[in-house]
Amino acid sequence: MKGKIMSILGFGGLGMTLSFFLIVLLYPSYTAMERLMPIYLAGMFLGCILGIFKAKLNASGYAFILGFLITVMLYVIWMHFPFTMAYSFAFLALVIFVMWIVESTSTLDIAVVPFAYFGGFILASLIFRNVEMHKIEGSIMSIVLVGVAGAGISLLMSLFKAFMETAQAFRKKI
Numbered sequence: 054m055k056g057k058i059m060s061i062l063g064f065g066g067l068g069m070t071l072s073f074f075l076i077v078l079l080y081p082s083y084t085a086m087e088r089l090m091p092i093y094l095a096g097m098f099l100g101c102i103l104g105i106f107k108a109k110l111n112a113s114g115y116a117f118i119l120g121f122l123i124t125v126m127l128y129v130i131w132m133h134f135p136f137t138m139a140y141s142f143a144f145l146a147l148v149i150f151v152m153w154i155v156e157s158t159s160t161l162d163i164a165v166v167p168f169a170y171f172g173g174f175i176l177a178s179l180i181f182r183n184v185e186m187h188k189i190e191g192s193i194m195s196i197v198l199v200g201v202a203g204a205g206i207s208l209l210m211s212l213f214k215a216f217m218e219t220a221q222a223f224r225k226k227i
């Protein structure tokens with residue numbers, strides 16, 4: 054059951070990210086968000102449906118949860134507390150730590166990880182879309198940095214962990 058939920062979350066994040074890319078390619082920047090929301094929701098819904106019937110994912114589900122929760126925490130912290138950009142790097146360290154612990158189930162899982170993380174980031178950003186963060190200096194840059202860099206770091210950590218596990222398996226064979 055846990056594996057199925059992680060697959061649904063991972064593919065849901067992938068669908069959300071692909072919807073974002075589709076919107077960036079096809080719609081002008083001045084398009085109203087109310088018009089774009091069905092595209093985001095359809096991408097996430099189709100991704101979740103794919104997650105029900107497709108391969109098992111583990112790390113991608115955790116990456117989606119991580120991207121969502123870290124983005125929500127950053128929004129809440131920036132709105133209520135004096136916060137500096139340097140603390141955002143602590144959240145990136147959290148991404149490194151969690152993605153080191155989580156085990157990938159396949160190459161597909163590793164490939165979906167950054168898209169799932171970015172999908173979680175997009176979902177949290179859509180929830181907080183009406184909050185006026187541009188008035189808080191450095192907040193948007195901090196949130197986007199953790200969203201984009203977190204996706205890259207999650208991919209690198211998944212690849213590194215898979216490489217280390219494969220190296221250990223080959224070492225035992227020798």
